[in-house]
Amino acid sequence: MNRVRIVVVDDHALFRRGLISLLEEMPEFHVVGEAANGQEALTVIERARPDIILLDINMPVLDGLQTLAAIRKKDSAQKVLMLTISQNDDDLIGAIVAGANGYVLKNAEPEMLKNTILQVYSGNSVLSPEVTARVLQAVRRSQNDRNRGLLSEREIEVLKCLARGQTTAQIASVLFISENTVKTHIRHILEKMEVNNRAEAVAKAAQMDLL
Amino acid sequence: MSDSPAQARRILIVSANPLFREGLRKLYAERWGEQSATVHMLTTLEEALPALETHPDLVIVDYDDKAINREAFMSRFVAGEAPMQVMLVSLQESGQVVVYDRRTMTFAQAEHWLSNPWEG
Incomplete structure (x- = not known):
């Protein structure tokens, strides 16, 4: 060599x-x-x-x-x-x-x-x-920062409520918003996280350390 | 009359960094020959302090290392009386190398030394 x-x-x-x-x-x-x-x-x-x-x-x-x-x-x-x-x-x-x-x-x-x-x-x-x-x-750290930037503060709050098993009505009550607004937030969450339902969103959020 | 071989200098290198320690040892051996010096290498202050009592000729200390407490080392050195030389170097910075050269002299030598303290 x-x-x-x-x-x-x-x-x-x-x-x-x-x-x-x-x-x-x-x-x-x-x-x-x-x-x-x-x-x-x-x-x-x-x-x-x-x-x-x-x-x-x-x-x-x-x-x-x-x-x-x-x-x-x-x-x-x-x-x-x-x-x-x-x-x-x-x-x-x-x-x-x-x-x-x-x-x-x-x-x-x-x-x-x-x-x-x-x-x-x-x-x-x-x-x-x-x-x-x-x-x-x-x-x-960099990945977590990117993940956190994916959703708005309000969407993360909604996601945390979903993780606690709360219904749309309960979330609306806790966050002082209408049920329609909650549903809009959830729709945006599902789109941004590229998942099909609330359970998948909660599971993926846990993986991404968002909760 | 044949010259007797010069006594090998005793050099103590204190550093927790193996590359620095080994590099200095090799450098010294290259420049002065393996026979000219007995090089002893230590990694911590705990090891170094008792070794000072054996009166090495030269002590090279990597003083910014976490394993070396500069103040503790210097107070032990100052309290001692052996005519050793101490070189303080730092791997953290390359600006200054501090050399302490403690010599013991007779009054006559001291008077001569005072006439030109910076000679040799």
């Missing part, structure tokens, strides 16, 4: 130099360039044509997310593995949205980093175990 050609981008000189020493010790890798910020990195990448870029996020001049965006503009296939201390959700989600192939924390064991680099080189996407849960949470 050819050695994987790597560029290391990190403004922390001690960490960067130490990491390069470690990577060079591994027969699978060859470090073909290094940079202390994103601006420098773009020049180094252009020259060195690496297989993978290890990219820190918090850097001066041009940070990791800006650098990733610049790399993606030029080359959508370039493999980029974020290697950072940041567990900030904005950095994490920002990196994924900007097209990072992986996100690994700097507290990783060398062996774990090695395996991650090889996985990314093989075309897989990899996240540190510590950040996987945060990504899933963010996706769930």
Whole structure:
């Protein structure tokens, strides 16, 4: 197997130099360039044509997310593995949205980093175990937000009444609206949720965490 | 007369981050040779404090790590008298590396040192 050609981008000189020493010790890798910020990195990448870029996020001049965006503009296939201390959700989600192939924390064991680099080189996407849960949470949050936007506040109130087993007349009484208005709300709920009856609406609402 | 080999420096690296710890160890070995230093690596303050009593020549501490209490470490260091050097580094930021160089001197050496404290 050819050695994987790597560029290391990190403004922390001690960490960067130490990491390069470690990577060079591994027969699978060859470090073909290094940079202390994103601006420098773009020049180094252009020259060195690496297989993978290890990219820190918090850097001066041009940070990791800006650098990733610049790399993606030029080359959508370039493999980029974020290697950072940041567990900030904005950095994490920002990196994924900007097209990072992986996100690994700097507290990783060398062996774990090695395996991650090889996985990314093989075309897989990899996240540190510590950040996987945060990504899933963010996706769930985003899905819940979308679900909540599907129905109006009033429709959700009606749906909650349906879930309690209340009749049209009872709902009208509780919400101080006419029965016809309740029926209109229910018709809209069924249409928006793409279900056929009240029971299905309640079941789907429970699934969507709307109740 | 043959030169006796220089005594290996004793270096203590304290960081909970394996990549940083191992990287520094490798870097030091590359630059100065495996024989020039005995590098010991620790991950927590609890491990590091007793190790200070063994008087390492150089202690490198990743002080922003949650496992390291900077104040507790520094108070132990200040209270001690061993002529060790301490380098405080942070993975959180790359701006400053703080080096403390505690030396013990005779009065004569101290007088000389005062004439130019920033020499060497």
